[in-house]
Amino acid sequence: MxxxxxxxxxxxxxxxxxxxxxxxxxxxxxxxxxxxxxxxxxxxxxxxxxxxxxxxxxxxxxxxxxxxxxxxxxxxxxxxxxxxxxxxxxxxxxxxxxxxxxxxxxxxxxxAGALVHALQTLGVNRIGFASPYVSAINDLAVGFLAETGFETVARSEVSDALDNYGQGNLDPQAVFDLGLATDHPEAEAIVLSCTDMRSVESIGRLEAEVRKPVISSxxxxxxxxxxxxxxxxxxxxxxxxxxxxxx
The missing domain is CATH 3.40.50.12500 (Rossmann fold)
Incomplete structure (x- = not known):
């Protein structure tokens, strides 16, 4: 029970x-x-x-x-x-x-600290980064991760500026596609950043596709x-x- x-x-x-x-x-x-x-x-x-x-x-x-x-x-x-x-x-x-x-x-x-901790635990250095954020936040996120020791070799973002509810309304297929788009031969892991993005439901499927760890917030x-x-x-x-x- x-x-x-x-x-x-x-x-x-x-x-x-x-x-x-x-x-x-x-x-x-x-x-x-x-x-x-x-x-x-x-x-x-x-x-x-x-x-x-x-x-x-x-x-x-x-x-x-x-x-x-x-x-x-x-x-x-x-x-x-x-x-x-x-x-x-x-x-x-x-x-x-x-x-x-x-x-x-x-x-x-x-x-944010948990993402860093997870990547350190996995021992990776180069990542693909995906999120539903506007480009300016993605720039800051890539800089944050660089300061903590991680190189972003590819990144994927949505084409439109999503509002607060638009981020949360992305379905697992959209999140899967967003994560897959940031895969790169040099990326040792994929990061799906945002606590309001439905990433958890896509992690297993995405890992099976890219054959590397996928980390969500x-x-x-x-x-x-x-x-x-x-x-x-x-x-x-x-x-x-x-x-x-x-x-």
Whole structure:
């Protein structure tokens, strides 16, 4: 029988228009882990989520959602927006994680930091990068990853500037196509960045096609959160990263 609680509590901060992070975490949830969500603002739902909007989200006051999330006494807190800290840079991302941990007492994972951690764990250096972001955010994302030691040898992006709901409405086939378009002979892994993109459902199929690891924001966050919670068993079906046991 599947156990829904008793092993660890994960508290997850999610942008208020995001519709896919919670379902993804339900798919990825390890046995015995309960998940608790608080929604955060700091951007305009009616604007295109460009670099300025996501920069604003990254700098937004987290006191209220973090206070509400602390009510469940989570063991690990996940900051569930990748582009919010990609637009600020690695130092900001690390400082945000440290601040959340200091304020909450919980171990902390950021989506952008989790991508870096996953790639380091896999020992890759060159990647293909795909996302539903506008080009300016992709430029910042590639720069962020370069600062943390990863060379982007190919990148794929959508042709139109998607609004907040357009990003979340991409279906798994569209995500698969986006990921496949960034495959490159020199890429050792494919990165699918965005917590509101339905990447988790496409990882296994895409890995079978490109024969290399595929990393998504939500999968990478779960991987790191499980490590921090001392949960070591493999989770099959969602890519090589989660199919390996964690020490």
């Amino acid at each position: 599947t156990q829904s609680r008793g092993r660890a509590r994960f508290g997850i901060l999610v942008p208020f228009t995001n519709t896919n992070l919670e379902p993804d975490m339900a798919l990825l949830r390890p046995d015995g882990v309960s998940m608790h969500f608080a929604r955060m603002g700091g951007y305009d739902q009616d604007e295109i989520p460009d670099a300025d909007q996501m920069h604003g989200l990254g700098a937004a006051d987290l006191d209220e959602p973090l206070h509400l999330l602390q009510g469940v006494r989570p063991d690990v807190i996940l900051y569930g927006c990748t582009s919010a800290t990609l637009t600020h840079g690695p130092a900001f991302d690390r400082a945000l994680a440290e601040r959340i941990k200091a304020d909450s007492g919980a171990e902390t994972v950021t989506a 939500n999968q990478a966050m779960m991987f790191q959160a499980m490590q921090l919670a001392g949960i070591s068993e493999a989770l099959p079906g969602y890519g090589q990263l989660l199919e390996r046991e964690r020490l």
